[in-house]
Amino acid sequence: MRDIITVAKKELKSFFSDKAILLQMFILPFAIVFGYGMLMSATWSNVADDKAPKKNETVIAYSVNAPDEFKTVLDELGIKPAPDNDVEKYKDQVKNKEADMIMVFPDDFKMDEPGSASLSNIDMFYNSDKKSSMELYSKATVMFTTMQPRIFTFNESTDTDYDLIDKASMLRNLLGGIIPLMVFMAVYMVCMSLAANSIAGDKEKGFLNTLLVTPIKRESLAAGKSISILVVAIIASCSAFIGMAISLPKFADALKIAEKTSYSIPDYSVLLGAVITGSFVCAVILLIISTVAKDTKQATTLSPLLLVLIMIPSLMCSTESFAAHVENLGTTNYVIPVWNSVKLLQDGIKLNYSWTNAGITFGVNIVVALFGIFFIGKLFNREKIVNG
Structure with missing residues (x-):
């Protein structure tokens, strides 16, 4: 030694x-x-992750209070009616990357004519750090836009953060x-x-x-x-x-x-x-x-x-x-x-x-x-x- x-x-x-x-x-x-x-x-x-989403990834997304008029487009997007109306629970799932989206329609949703002073707003909560979630949000945005002009709005609230990304994670x-x-x-x-x-x-x-x-x-x-x-x-x-x-x-x-x-x-x-x-x-x-x-x-x-x-x-x-x-x-x-x-x-x-x-x-x-x-x-x- x-x-x-x-x-x-x-x-x-x-x-x-x-x-x-x-x-x-x-x-x-x-x-x-x-x-x-x-x-x-x-x-x-x-910071954005540019990796492409998995081709065979299953979409996990829910809707709350969705009118019958949206059933076809929601089925095409793979968005299913939520088993319950606990919006916060599904928002947590989106934030934790356990789900891709939660789409919330107001109770008094109505498809008004263009030029109406009061338009119903659809809240679409997603997570931009999850590729399938971001892709679903993009598809939903495009499809809903084609259903306008301005018979309704979506994600119009300035006080709500719809992107549920966990930035710290x-x-x-x-x-x-x-x-x-x-x-x-x-x-x-x-x-x-x-x-x-x-x-x-x-x-x-x-x-x-x-x-x-x-x-x-x-x-x-x-x-x-x-x-x-x-x-x-x-x-x-x-x-x-x-x-x-x-x-x-x-x-x-x-x-x-x-x-x-x-x-x-x-x-x-x-x-x-x-x-x-x-x-x-x-x-x-x-x-x-x-x-x-x-x-x-x-x-x-x-x-x-x-x-x-x-x-x-x-x-x-x-x-x-x-x-x-x-x-x-x-x-x-x-x-x-x-x-x-x-x-x-x-x-x-x-x-x-x-x-x-x-x-x-x-x-x-x-x-x-x-x-x-x-x-x-x-x-x-x-x-x-x-x-x-």
Whole structure:
């Protein structure tokens, strides 16, 4: 253990004595995440999901007090009479994306002649964050418009918000597809060059062979170098986390969302834990690549393979067509290294996490990191590996 600490101290001393590396560890991750957050905040005025709705998606929509004159057009749109007249219940279903629309006709609805001073208004409540709901609203608007001129109105009340979109939920879902990728990319950029130089660089310079002939065990040397990179990963993770924590409220301000967008201390704890333990796995993977690489160039060439492992879960979990399949995996999502960290970070941002899944993720990542250090020690015992 003393040898491990000695090697780790030596590596860390060389890191902390270099101002460029200090800047890279403490400032770069924060600058990447926070800077990207500010850029997005400045450019977002409205957020719309352009993904096409599912072709075979069933319309769930209800009408209340619909006159017989509208039966044909409502049947064509797939809008059924509500089982009861509890309008608020159906509005909640639309808001929660459990239904597509609730269309409310007034009790005294009448189809007056054009020019009438008093026109009956139809309230059509929809959710623009759900594609089938927005599509149904567009179809209904077109069809009802053709039934005019001005024998009735719809959605004319200026005091009623007919779009029942949950903007806070929309924002969290959007950030869940962006923030994890940016955070782990920032950590990757810090650890990649340091991990490559720590082992592959020493191998290339011949310094590693010098270290191997000292009384220090090879496993201790490997563990010491690994621990130093893990410390760097922790620093980079905290820097990226701070940038993320400061940026999150800025997104809500940019979209003018005031409610349900704040995060509590437990929420931030899950986010920080996902970033730190995920960075452990990333750092160990980079160290393994550095160990098997012949030189620094080869190590930096192979390292981007880790980015693929980060991007795949991030993109899949944020893509509507894949999200349902990912959720069906259940607990499996949290036992796959790298994938689990991205998934938990997304869950934390969406405020849809569980402490059980968080515990599984933290435990798996720590075990994988320890196993990775052990594996690197075994690689150090192979002459073909350490001699390039």
